[in-house]
Amino acid sequence: MRELGIKIFLLFFALSSLLFLSGIFFTLLSQSIPFFADISPVKFLTGTKWYPTHEPTPEFGILPLFLASLQVTLLAMIVAVPLSLGSAIFISELAPKALKDIIKPTIELFAGIPSVIYGFIGIVLIAPAIKSIFNLSTGLCALNASFILGFMALPTITSLAEDAISSVPRDIREASYALGSNHWETVIRAVFPYAKSGIYSAIILGFARAIGETMTVLMVAGGAAQMTHSYLKPVRPMTATIAAEMGEAASGSIHYHALFSIALVLFIITLGFNLISEYIRGRAEV
Amino acid sequence: MRRFKQIFGFALSTISLIIALSFLILIITYIIIKGYSVLSWEFISQPPKMSMTKGGILPAIVGTALLSIGAILFSLPFGVLSSIYLNEYARGERIKRIIRVGVNSLAGVPSVVFGLFGLAIFVKYFNFGVSVLSGSLTLGILILPIIIRATEEALKMVPNSFREASLAMGATRWQTTIKVVLPSALPNILTGVILSIGRAAGETAPILFTAAAFYLIGLPNSIFDKVMALPYHIYALMTEGTFPKEQTTIAYGTAFVLLVLVLGMNIIAIMIRIRSRRKQQW
Numbered sequence: 001m002r003e004l005g006i007k008i009f010l011l012f013f014a015l016s017s018l019l020f021l022s023g024i025f026f027t028l029l030s031q032s033i034p035f036f037a038d039i040s041p042v043k044f045l046t047g048t049k050w051y052p053t054h055e056p057t058p059e060f061g062i063l064p065l066f067l068a069s070l071q072v073t074l075l076a077m078i079v080a081v082p083l084s085l086g087s088a089i090f091i092s093e094l095a096p097k098a099l100k101d102i103i104k105p106t107i108e109l110f111a112g113i114p115s116v117i118y119g120f121i122g123i124v125l126i127a128p129a130i131k132s133i134f135n136l137s138t139g140l141c142a143l144n145a146s147f148i149l150g151f152m153a154l155p156t157i158t159s160l161a162e163d164a165i166s167s168v169p170r171d172i173r174e175a176s177y178a179l180g181s182n183h184w185e186t187v188i189r190a191v192f193p194y195a196k197s198g199i200y201s202a203i204i205l206g207f208a209r210a211i212g213e214t215m216t217v218l219m220v221a222g223g224a225a226q227m228t229h230s231y232l233k234p235v236r237p238m239t240a241t242i243a244a245e246m247g248e249a250a251s252g253s254i255h256y257h258a259l260f261s262i263a264l265v266l267f268i269i270t271l272g273f274n275l276i277s278e279y280i281r282g283r284a285e286v
Numbered sequence: 287m288r289r290f291k292q293i294f295g296f297a298l299s300t301i302s303l304i305i306a307l308s309f310l311i312l313i314i315t316y317i318i319i320k321g322y323s324v325l326s327w328e329f330i331s332q333p334p335k336m337s338m339t340k341g342g343i344l345p346a347i348v349g350t351a352l353l354s355i356g357a358i359l360f361s362l363p364f365g366v367l368s369s370i371y372l373n374e375y376a377r378g379e380r381i382k383r384i385i386r387v388g389v390n391s392l393a394g395v396p397s398v399v400f401g402l403f404g405l406a407i408f409v410k411y412f413n414f415g416v417s418v419l420s421g422s423l424t425l426g427i428l429i430l431p432i433i434i435r436a437t438e439e440a441l442k443m444v445p446n447s448f449r450e451a452s453l454a455m456g457a458t459r460w461q462t463t464i465k466v467v468l469p470s471a472l473p474n475i476l477t478g479v480i481l482s483i484g485r486a487a488g489e490t491a492p493i494l495f496t497a498a499a500f501y502l503i504g505l506p507n508s509i510f511d512k513v514m515a516l517p518y519h520i521y522a523l524m525t526e527g528t529f530p531k532e533q534t535t536i537a538y539g540t541a542f543v544l545l546v547l548v549l550g551m552n553i554i555a556i557m558i559r560i561r562s563r564r565k566q567q568w
Contacts, residue, residue: 219521275391
């Protein structure tokens with residue numbers, strides 16, 4: 001009887017993560033409702049102008065912010081994915097055990113560097129380089145943010161992809177060798193296809209991390225809420241908009257609630273990608 | 287041709303790793319070299335002076351310590367009890383799977399979203415104001431998944447024979463968990479605690495609207511006071527204020543202190559893990 005009580009008590013704590021997750025969702029939702037009472041969700045999601053403090057009619061269109069997030073994150077993944085997969089192949093296929101035992105924790109150590117430090121590096125190191133290479137007035141732009149975000153996503157993707165590659169059973173490799181493949185062909189044609197769920201889920205998780213990353217883009221993306229195809233112009237992704245404007249928005253104003261609506265969109269996007277990643281990995285385990 | 291492809295493929299992967307490692311090592315050495323020259327005893331033991339152009343970062347160090355300790359105090363009971371349920375008590379695979387997906391999804395929530403949640407709930411709804419308390423609670427929720435995962439790993443590493451031996455002697459499951467499983471898992475749980483402190487210390491976005499202040503001369507007197515914090519200090523020095531040049535110098539020093547603190551925590555955690563693995567005879 002006492003054991004049952006303990007079990008129920010523990011279950012309550014075990015459900016805390018789900019409780020906090022739904023708490024976050026409902027908080028964002030309830031704080032967004034006053035905004036959606038004023039601006040229709042369709043207008044919010046399809047609006048192409050973000051002028052939250054414009055008088056007399058402010059504009060609250062999320063599209064430029066959403067596209068900026070997408071623009072920055074996509075290039076970041078173009079930087080991160082090949083480097084991560086290459087690194088993962090090196091660690092699992094080429095590195096001797098002793099070297100692997102050093103490189104793997106080192107890569108994971110980099111995942112622990114605070115994002116504000118990456119942002120700082122973007123300002124003091126990468127921005128001057130971009131400025132002089134492309135002859136711009138400022139190096140704080142989409143390209144800078146993508147470059148830094150790419151390297152930030154790298155440890156996550158490398159580590160998870162390496163786990164996936166290393167967990168491929170030996171007989172898969174041996175079967176491939178027995179058919180006459182060399183080491184590289186085995187990696188590409190036998191190991192990768194077998195590990196593909198794990199690799200996809202690593203990439204999706206890296207993407208979700210990058211799109212939700214705040215401090216780096218706040219510091220290095222430049223901050224202009226405009227729609228642009230150029231990587232050399234300043235942009236203002238969703239996370240940066242929330243962080244930059246919440247300090248100025250008067251509590252309870254429509255601008256304040258609009259920022260919660262952006263957070264709600266961001267929450268749904270990242271949760272969606274996380275669940276897809278979980279689903280893919282879950283299917284692979286079965 | 288096939289041989290050429292193999293050499294080319296593996297060469298590319300080697301180059302990838304070299305590029306990745308050299309950029310990441312570049313960041314660390316750059317901050318350490320530039321930051322070290324700013325460092326002095328005064329820098330870590332004095333408050334900022336003359337509109338942040340002189341003096342030190344003591345209030346930010348203290349603030350970050352308070353926020354991280356507060357976060358872990360809040361998060362640890364939730365985390366450890368969650369993992370005990372998951373690893374020692376839960377029977378159905380389904381419920382475990384649902385909880386794990388919840389934990390992983392919580393880990394994926396963007397840090398700025400935690401900040402808004404903390405602002406709406408702790409600062410406004412519970413009326414804790416912009417304070418150490420609000421910031422710690424917000425960070426506590428953020429690090430919960432890390433603690434749960436680390437504790438679960440630690441519990442999994444305790445061999446089943448330990449539990450069976452205890453149960454066979456007539457101990458209940460709870461007694462077994464408290465007296466046998468937890469003590470054996472302790473070093474690895476500690477790893478998770480240290481990693482979480484490092485993570486909480488480095489986060490900026492969650493404390494932007496819940497705890498952080500740009501400039502304070504004194505140290506906080508209660509948990510309802512605002513605090514300075516190392517990561518926020520770096521951000522503020524680079525984006526606000528009127529003396530960018532002098533502020534950047536201080537930012538280098540602050541980045542050095544934060545980096546050494548966070549990487550130090552991570553390295554300690556790794557070393558504890560390696561040592562406990564070596565000591566384990568089972």
